[in-house]
Amino acid sequence: MQLTVKKSVGLLAAAGAVLFIAGKVRTTHAKPEAQMQAVLDELKKLGAKSFETLTPGQARRQATPADAVKALLKRQGKSGAPAAVAKVNDKDIEGPGGRIPIRIYTPQGTGPFPVIVYFHGGGWVVADLDTYDASARALANAANAIVVSAHYRQGPEHRFPAAHSDALAAYQWVLDHAGEFNGDAERIAVAGESAGGNLAAAVTIMAREQNLKLPVHQLLIYPVANYDFDSESYIENANAKPLSRAAMRWFFQHYLNWHTDGESRLISLVNDGNLQDSPSATVITAQIDPLRSEGEAYAGRLRNAGVAVDYRNYDGVTHEVFSMAAVLDKAGDAQQFAGQCLRQAFAAAPVGQVRH
Numbered sequence: 001m002q003l004t005v006k007k008s009v010g011l012l013a014a015a016g017a018v019l020f021i022a023g024k025v026r027t028t029h030a031k032p033e034a035q036m037q038a039v040l041d042e043l044k045k046l047g048a049k050s051f052e053t054l055t056p057g058q059a060r061r062q063a064t065p066a067d068a069v070k071a072l073l074k075r076q077g078k079s080g081a082p083a084a085v086a087k088v089n090d091k092d093i094e095g096p097g098g099r100i101p102i103r104i105y106t107p108q109g110t111g112p113f114p115v116i117v118y119f120h121g122g123g124w125v126v127a128d129l130d131t132y133d134a135s136a137r138a139l140a141n142a143a144n145a146i147v148v149s150a151h152y153r154q155g156p157e158h159r160f161p162a163a164h165s166d167a168l169a170a171y172q173w174v175l176d177h178a179g180e181f182n183g184d185a186e187r188i189a190v191a192g193e194s195a196g197g198n199l200a201a202a203v204t205i206m207a208r209e210q211n212l213k214l215p216v217h218q219l220l221i222y223p224v225a226n227y228d229f230d231s232e233s234y235i236e237n238a239n240a241k242p243l244s245r246a247a248m249r250w251f252f253q254h255y256l257n258w259h260t261d262g263e264s265r266l267i268s269l270v271n272d273g274n275l276q277d278s279p280s281a282t283v284i285t286a287q288i289d290p291l292r293s294e295g296e297a298y299a300g301r302l303r304n305a306g307v308a309v310d311y312r313n314y315d316g317v318t319h320e321v322f323s324m325a326a327v328l329d330k331a332g333d334a335q336q337f338a339g340q341c342l343r344q345a346f347a348a349a350p351v352g353q354v355r356h
Contacts (some may be wrong), residue, residue, distance in 0.1 A: 008211075011139045014156075015101065018348055020028070020043075022081070026027065027337025029116045030236065030237075030287050030288050030315075030316070031214055031316070032288060032317065032318060033284065033314060033315075033317065033330075034328060035327060035328045035330075036288075036317045036318060036321065036328060036330075037107070037318060038072055038327065039065065039068050039069060039072055039324060039328065040068075040241050040242070040318070042068040042069075042071045042072045042075070042173045043063060043065060043067075043068035043241070043242060044241075045071070045197040046063035046067055046068060046071060047062070047063060048063045048064070048068075048242070049062060049199055049245075050244065050246065050247060051123075051126075051244075051247040051251070051336070052244075052246040052247055052249065052250040054072075056126070056155075056254055056272060056303070057201075059125065059126045060126045060127075064127065064131050065211065065320040065322060065323070065324070066131050066132070066133075066134060066241055068346075069134070069323070069324050069326055069327055071327055072148065072327050073327060076327075077322075078326070082133060082134065082137055082327075083134070083137040083138060083141060084137075084325075085105050085106060085107055085108070085137055085141065086107055086108045086109070086129050086141050087104075087105075087106040088104070088105055088106075088315050089103070089106075089181070090102070090104075090129075091104070092174045093169070093170065094169075094173075095152075095153075095165075095166045095169045095170070096165045096166065096169055097153050097158065097162060097165070097166065098153075099330030100151060100152065100166050100169060100170055101128075101129060101150075101151040102129075102131075102148055102149065102151065102170060102173075102196070103129045103136065103148075103149045104147070104148050104149075105137060105140040105146065105147040105148075105149065106140070106146050106147070106181070107141055107145065109144065110351070111146075111183070111184075112146040112179075112182050112183060113144065113145050113146045113181040113182060113183055113184065114143070114144075114146070114183070114184055114187035114188070114189065114342075114346040114349075115145060115146045115147075115148060115173050115178050115183040115184065115185075115187065115188045115189070115218075116139055116140075116143060116145050116146070116147045116188075116189045116190070116191050116219070117148050117150060117170060117188065117190050117200075117203070117215070118134035118135070118136055118139060118147050118148065118149045118150070118191045118192060118196070118200075118341065119149075119150055119152065119167055119170075119190075119191070119192035119193075119195075119197075119199040119200055119203075120135070120151070120191075120192070120196045121192070121193040121194030121195050121196045121197070121320070122154070122191065122194070122195055122196075122245075122250030123194065123195050123224075123248070123250075123252075123254075123255065124153050124154055124155055124160075124163045124195045124249055124251065124254075124255040125155050125156070125254045125255060126154070128151055129149050129151055130146045131275075132193065132196075132291065133149075134323040134324075134325075134326070135193060135322055135323040136137065136149040138303035138322075138323070138325060138335045139191060139216070139219075139335070139338065139339065139341075139342070142335050142336055142338060142340075142342070143187075143338070143339040143342035143343055144306060145342065145346065146181065146182070146183045148170070148174050148183075150166070150167065150170035151166075152167055152170070152199070153166050153329050154255075155159065155250070155254040155255035155256075156254040156255070156275045157251055158255055159256065159257050160255055160256050160257055160261045160264075160266075160267070161264075161266060162205070163195070163199060163255070163292065164199060164202050164203075164266050166208045167199040167200075167202065167203050168202075168203050168207070168210075169270045170288060171188075171190065171207065171212075171215075172204045174188060175188065175212065175213055181204050184351060185213075186349060186350050186351060187216055187346045187349045187350075187351065188213075188216065188259035189216055189217040189218065189219065189342055189345060190203050190204060190215045190217075190218050190219070191208050191213050191218070191219035191220075191221070191338075191342075192219075192220070192223070193221040193222065193223075193320075193322055193323075194222055194223065194224060194243075194253070194291065194319065194320075195224050196221075197220040197221050197222060197223025197224065197225075198223050198224040198225065198266075198267065198269065198296075199267075199273075200218055200219065200220055200223070201218055201220055201223060201225070201269050201298070202266040202269070204218050204278060204279060205265060205269075205272060205278075206265065206266070206275060208278070214277075214278075214279050215279050215281035216279055216280075216281070216340060216345050216346065216348075216349040217279055217280050217281065217341070217345035217346070218278070218279055218280075218281045218282070218337050219281075219282045219341065219342060220281060220282070220283045220284070220298070221283075221284045221309045221322050221334075221338070222247075222284065222285050222286055222291045222292070222295055222319055222322075223283070223291070223293070223294075223295055223298065224291060224322075225268070225269040225270055225294040225295055225297065225298040226268045226270050226271075226294035226297065226298075227241070227252065227259075227262025227263065227267055227268045228268075228294065229245055229248065229249065231238060231265050231290075231293035231294060231324070232292065232293045233289060233290055233292035233293035233294075234248075234290045235291055236292070237288055237290045238244065238290070239291065240288050240318060241318065241320070242304065242318065242319060242320055243289060243290060243291070243318070243319035244290065244318070245290055248290055248291075250292070250343055253323050265331065267354075267355060269294075269301075270294065270297050270298050270301055271322045272301075275301060275307060276306050276307070278302060278307045279307070280307060280308040280309070280310075280335060280345055281299070281307060281308070281309045281310070282309075282311075282312075282337075282338055282341040282342070283295055283296070283299040283311045283312075284308060284312055284313075284314070284322065284334055284337070284338065285309075285311075285312075285313045285314070286313070286314050286318055286319055286321050287313060287314065287315045287316060287317065288316070288317065288318040288319075289318055289319040290318065290319075292313065296311065296313065299311040303314050310337075310341050312334070312337055314330045314333075314334060316330070317330050317331075322334050322338075324336065
């Protein structure tokens with residue numbers, strides 16, 4: 001099925017040149033800092049191609065930024081071993097379209113622990129639990145919480161709202177079963193990166209509308225928050241790596257049924273006009289990322305609705321930076337910032353009783 005996108009591109013000169021936006025002239029000089037560029041160089045050496053030049057099957061098999069980090073660590077003579085946690089357990093849970101793979105990361109300590117339901121990125125089309133293993137481990141340690149990393153059905157085989165329905169099912173399962181893995185059902189947060197950040201926010205919206213217990217916090221890392229290819233950051237970063245404007249069009253084409261799906265409040269989060277009862281949020285964006293403007297805009301919409309929001313943008317880095325703490329200082333800072341915000345939210349929530 002071919003999706004027709006609705007937005008037109010603005011006039012764009014070469015990267016670092018003059019941009020003409022709505023009659024105004026803007027110059028952008030954003031370049032990746034040295035540590036970030038080293039990862040991008042490794043990704044290029046691994047042969048990663050632009051998503052829009054590939055089929056979904058090819059895109060799922062090619063090298064990822066996570067692979068680039070491992071390659072860079074090897075080049076630097078450093079260990080590529082994952083960050084240690086106390087326990088990792090894989091299992092499947094029942095979802096609306098079949099079994100949903102989840103991975104439960106338990107930090108050191110005795111618990112009961114607060115729980116983070118985490119959704120990986122990949123444009124609802126590519127990536128899996130392994131691709132974002134580093135992020136889940138980092139959050140478990142930084143927030144001293146159990147992380148339940150949940151997979152979901154992906155397009156084009158399963159189109160909107162399949163991934164969103166699976167995400168809500170995973171959240172519901174954690175609400176019902178947290179005590180079985182030493183989690184505290186009274187202290188559950190949602191988190192995600194990119195398309196996963198969109199899913200985390202959408203779960204909050206769906207939970208509110210279905211009268212489910214709301215998460216105590218939402219961590220949204222460069223979330224997809226608007227179906228708009230003409231934002232300031234889309235134009236500035238039209239040709240950015242590893243995520244470009246064309247790549248985002250490709251992801252939407254493979255997940256949405258029609259362009260009208262893009263107007264849904266579950267895709268264009270900024271369209272939700274009922275945010276006042278939302279839980280507190282942490283929103284993280286990257287400067288060299290088409291999604292920066294919409295992440296910032298959604299943080300603003302939440303704040304204007306009276307929601308407590310911590311927003312931080314990281315200059316000189318790109319999409320996918322969050323998982324790169326092994327080779328990139330700003331990624332480590334972002335992980336600690338996210339962990340601190342989560343800890344504060346968990347501390348403010350009542351502590352429940354573990355059910356066995």
